[in-house]
Amino acid sequence: MFKLEFLKLRKKTRSWLGPILVFWLIMLAYPLTVEFLRDKLEIGFFSVLWIAILISMMLATEGIFSEDYNDGSLEQTLIKNPSFSIIIVTKIFTHWLLIGLPISILSFVFSLGTTEDLSLSLSILPLAIISSYIFLNLFVLGNALSLNKGSVLGALVTMPLALPVLIVLGKGLIAIQLDINYQSFIFLLLGSLSIIIVAIPIVVSYVIKAHLE
Amino acid sequence: MIKKFIHQFASPKTYLYQVSRFYKYIFYFSLIIYIISIIWGLFFTPEDFVQGNSYRIIYLHVPASFLSQTLYLAMAISSITYLIWRVKLAAYLIIAIAPIGAMTTFIALISGSIWGIPTWGTWWQWDARITSTLILFIMYLGLISLHNSFSNHEKADKLLSWLVIVGAVNIPIIKKSVDWWSTLHQSASITLTDKPSIDPVMLYPLIGSIVGFFGLVICLVLLSSKYQILHREKNKSWVKDYV
Numbered sequence: 001m002f003k004l005e006f007l008k009l010r011k012k013t014r015s016w017l018g019p020i021l022v023f024w025l026i027m028l029a030y031p032l033t034v035e036f037l038r039d040k041l042e043i044g045f046f047s048v049l050w051i052a053i054l055i056s057m058m059l060a061t062e063g064i065f066s067e068d069y070n071d072g073s074l075e076q077t078l079i080k081n082p083s084f085s086i087i088i089v090t091k092i093f094t095h096w097l098l099i100g101l102p103i104s105i106l107s108f109v110f111s112l113g114t115t116e117d118l119s120l121s122l123s124i125l126p127l128a129i130i131s132s133y134i135f136l137n138l139f140v141l142g143n144a145l146s147l148n149k150g151s152v153l154g155a156l157v158t159m160p161l162a163l164p165v166l167i168v169l170g171k172g173l174i175a176i177q178l179d180i181n182y183q184s185f186i187f188l189l190l191g192s193l194s195i196i197i198v199a200i201p202i203v204v205s206y207v208i209k210a211h212l213e
Numbered sequence: 214m215i216k217k218f219i220h221q222f223a224s225p226k227t228y229l230y231q232v233s234r235f236y237k238y239i240f241y242f243s244l245i246i247y248i249i250s251i252i253w254g255l256f257f258t259p260e261d262f263v264q265g266n267s268y269r270i271i272y273l274h275v276p277a278s279f280l281s282q283t284l285y286l287a288m289a290i291s292s293i294t295y296l297i298w299r300v301k302l303a304a305y306l307i308i309a310i311a312p313i314g315a316m317t318t319f320i321a322l323i324s325g326s327i328w329g330i331p332t333w334g335t336w337w338q339w340d341a342r343i344t345s346t347l348i349l350f351i352m353y354l355g356l357i358s359l360h361n362s363f364s365n366h367e368k369a370d371k372l373l374s375w376l377v378i379v380g381a382v383n384i385p386i387i388k389k390s391v392d393w394w395s396t397l398h399q400s401a402s403i404t405l406t407d408k409p410s411i412d413p414v415m416l417y418p419l420i421g422s423i424v425g426f427f428g429l430v431i432c433l434v435l436l437s438s439k440y441q442i443l444h445r446e447k448n449k450s451w452v453k454d455y456v
Contacts, residue, residue, distance in 0.1 A: 141379065145372050149362050157355035157376060160348040164386055167344065171394075203375050206296075210371035 001087065005094040015063060016098040023056040023103050027110045042115045046124075049107055050169045053128060054162060057135035060099040061143045062151040064091060065208065069147055075212050084208070088201035092140055100132035123176045130189040131169055137200040138162050144207040165192070223300045225442045226451050232435045239435070243428025250421030258415050267331040271419060274324040276426030277317045281349060282384055284314035284430070288356075289381040292374035302438075304370035305445060307377060308360050309438035313430060315353035322346060333397055341394035345387040352380045366445060 009016055030048045031041055068074035078084050107128040111121040138161050142154030172185030221227050254272040261268040288310050295303035325343065326336040337343070356373060363369035391400045402411040409416050446452050 141376075145359060145376055146362070153358065153362055157352075157359050160351045160355065161380065161382070163344070163348050164383075167341070199379075203379055207372060207375050210368055210375075213368070 002090050002094065005087075005090050006097070009094050009098055016060070016095075019056040019059040019099050020102055020106070022059055023052050023106060026052040026055065027106070045111070045114045046173050047170075049110065049124075049128075050131070050166055053103060053107065053132055054135055054166065056103050057100065057132055058139050058151075058155050060095055060136060061139040061154075064095065064140060064143050065147055066143075069208075069211070074208065078209065078212060085201040085205040088140070088204045088208075089197075092136055092201065095140075096133050096136050100136055101129070104128040104132050120176060123182060124173075126186055127169055127172055127189070130186065130193055131165055134165050134189065134193050134196055135162055137196045141200050141204055141207070144204045144211075147208070147211050165189070168192075223302050225302050225305065225446055226449075226455075228302055229439060229442050229455065232439055236432060236435055239428055240432045243425050243432065245425075246421055247425025247429060250418045250425055254415070254418035254422060258418060261415075264332055267328060268415075270324050270328045271415075272422040273426075274321060274328060275419060276423045277320040277324060278346070279423055280427060280430050281314060281318035281321050281346065282387060283427075284310050284317060284434075285349065285352075285377075285381065285384055288314065288377045289384075292377040295370065295374050296378075301445075302442075304374070305441040306434075306438050307370070307373055308357075309441045310434055311353055311356050311360070313433050313437060315350060315357065317430060318346060318350040318353060322350060338397050340396045340398055341390035342387065342396050342398035345383060345390050349383055349387060352383060356380070 026048065030045065034041065034044065065074060068077070077087060081087055104125060108121050108125045111124045112118060115121065138158045139155060142156075142158030143151055144154070145157060146152075146154035168185055168188055172182050172189075175182035175185055222231065251272055255269055258269075260266055288307050291303040291306045291310070294300050295307065322343070325346075329336050329338070356376060359376060360369045360373045363372070390396060391398050400410075403409045403416070403419075411419065443452060443456070
């Protein structure tokens with residue numbers, strides 16, 4: 001199942017490369033917009049980084065179900081597989097592996113390039129990995145809710161749920177910079193992720209069933 | 214007997230007739246309570262030692278904030294009821310509550326901003342309580358727009374119910390935001406477990422305003438749900454008789 005989803009997504013180059021390139025472009029565009037602060041780029045860098053991850057994850061989920069929904073294969077899969085939520089988990093994981101993980105690694109690279117601080121950039125990596133997975137799950141829910149209605153509506157209805165994560169990321173970053181216990185923020189994100197990773201696929205499977213009924 | 218009562222009351226027809234019967238009593242009772250509490254709070258309570266007269270906005274701000282979260286909880290309970298027992302009335306209630314929830318959240322945000330100017334020196338702060346309340350407001354708008362984007366009412370009800378349940382995660386965040394983060398916003402003055410930190414002279418009109426505002430908002434919900442029932446059940450013969 002994983003192999004099939006992986007191959008399906010890999011074939012659609014635009015779907016996985018697009019969000020990575022958008023992330024890349026946002027991060028490249030950032031220094032161009034802060035001419036007068038060139039020597040203090042790190043001041044706003046992390047805010048841009050988190051928002052770039054958020055936007056890229058939003059784009060990554062665009063069309064995650066719509067193609068399968070339109071050609072009828074989503075309905076077929078639902079009828080054939082009683083454990084539909086497992087397929088959702090696989091879909092989300094595949095998307096994260098091909099889009100979320102590269103973006104997290106790029107976050108580390110950009111962080112290192114901007115701050116020239118290896119330990120800070122290494123601390124950013126787990127935050128980027130976990131947050132990208134959380135965002136992906138949330139936007140998958142949005143996409144499922146607005147199936148066939150355009151991804152903007154879905155993103156709008158689930159975006160408020162992503163805002164607390166952004167707040168925690170901001171707090172985590174301050175903790176890293178002040179050299180206080182930032183692991184608590186990682187545990188908080190991991191705790192949220194462990195709930196989301198179970199709950200969202202179940203909810204999404206019911207939402208898709210509601211669409212197909 | 215209770216089961217029979219719930220079963221009967223869950224029928225849109227019975228609900229509509231019962232609402233029409235009790236609506237005016239709830240409305241007048243709440244209106245009187247609210248007016249008395251507001252007059253008491255505005256004119257017959259002393260000035261606050263620190264905040265002066267500006268604290269009097271609590272008689273609007275606190276009831277609105279309380280209702281903004283309570284209404285979302287009511288929507289979450291209705292969503293669970295609809296998804297598990299397929300009670301149509303619960304689905305009507307969800308979409309009837311959403312705009313009123315948005316309205317009370319908006320009142321809470323605006324009155325909080327007005328209160329913020331004399332007390333904090335700013336009308337807005339990206340504080341955990343205020344931000345999470347703003348998120349609640351956006352959630353309400355998102356719920357309304359999601360429901361309106363589907364012409365198939367049954368599908369819209371199901372999708373809305375799922376989103377309401379997922380979004381309910383924001384309620385404990387709002388409630389606990391003043392404890393989990395260091396915020397400008399003060400902690401709750403009235404809790405179920407501790408003695409109120411507010412003076413009884415100010416507390417009684419506050420409780421009255423909460424009860425009155427609650428009743429008035431309930432009346433709005435009843436009216437809105439009545440409209441939903443009449444709109445969604447318009448082809449039923451009993452609706453024609455009712456109208």
